Amino acid sequence: MTILDEINNNKRREVAEAKKLVSLEQLKFSPFFKRKINSLKTTLKAAGASGIIAEYKTKSPSKGVINEQAEVVEVSSAYTAAGVSGISILTDRQYFGGAFEDLAKARSANPTTPILRKDFMLDPYQVYEAKAHGADLILLIAASLSKEEMLELSETAKELDLEVLVEVHTEEEIEKLNSLVDIVGVNNRNLKTFEVDLETSVKLGSLLPQDMVRISESGLSSVENIHYLCQAGFDGFLMGENFMKTENPGQACKEFIELLRK
Template sequence: MTILDKIIEAKKEEVAHQKQVVDIEVLQDIPDFFRDCNSLKENLLKAGSSGIIAEFKQRSPSKGDINLSARVEDVTKAYADAGAAGLSVLTEKNFFGGSQANLIKAREINPDIPILRKDFMIDPYQLVEAKAYGADVILLIAACLSKELALELAEDAKELGLEVLMEIHNAEELEIVNDFVDMVGVNNRNLKTFDVSVETSVELSKLIPEKFVKISESGLAGVKEIHYLREHGFKGFLIGETFMKTQDPGKACKKFIQQL
């Protein structure tokens, strides 16, 4: 069983539990459920956009603990002030140390910047959660979804006013990308070996249809990599660990964007 298999098994149990604890009608009564979402796609396409999607992540299966003392309110506010085009907030708790509370706090202090709910989405219930707790964008990971489920979730997300980022790792997973997707993200990390290479983004960029905004994810540590990926059509760059492993993630993000 791979780490992804373990994550999905745990996620199924978590979602089943959440459905018992918080009824979907309760989520649909939360004020943010009626909020108009901020567009990450538009922000990435704006002239002069940094393209940086700055992530709040405190731990990961590959790196272990990264920055457990960081406060989501401080870090995400600093990211936004630094000129990030969007924020990404982990809500997966068992393997990444994330929480719904972090998403809620990030939204409260950053009302006008797009926020991606970074999690393993396998059930329409999670989409309602995402909207109710303040997300503007949801992540769909092709590696853990059937073509049918990916289509259902993407379509449901659009009906809720959410944008959809579909993450792929190889050419075969492009078959799961559908017309309800706004952005296609290439994860440069091999989920089986955890090896990272930006060349994964470069190779797959040739295969991604132009109608999708391209985002590169994982292993982006330097400004040179961003310029290199821009040459291959990428508009968005999801960066977490590079910032989070420092004492002051917001300051690291600001310095990075200034160098761009």
């Protein structure tokens, strides 16, 4: 069993418990449910966009504890001030130290910045959770889903006016994409071995439809990485650990974007 299998099995148990505690109807009463979403697809394509999607996460299965002192409102607000195109908030507690409270706090502090709920999405119920806690888009990991499951989750997202980011790592996973997908993210990290290779983005990016908005994820640590991937046709760059491992993630993000724009 891979770590991804373990995480997904645990997530199914979590979702089953969550459904017992909070119904779909109760989720719909969230004050965030009626808000108009901010489009990451639009901000990534905007003139002068940094393309940076900065992530807030305190730990990960591959790195362990990254930053337990960082506070989500302070960090996410600093990300927005730095000029990011979007923010990614981990909501998986067991493996990434995330929480719905982090998502809701980041939403309240950054009303106009697109925010991704980053988690292991396996059930339509989780899409409602994302909407209820202030997300603008959801992440679907192709390695975790069949083509049919991905379509069902994409349809649910569209019913709730959320954008869909699909993460792929192999050529076979590209075959699972559907017409409702807004953005494709190529994960340079193999979720089964945790090995990272930026050439994964270059190789798979060349196989995507030309008009598809695409982002590169994992292992990005330098301005040179970003310039290289821009030349390969990428619109966005998901960066988490690179900022979060510093004492001041927001300042690290600001300095990185300033370098990027020189």
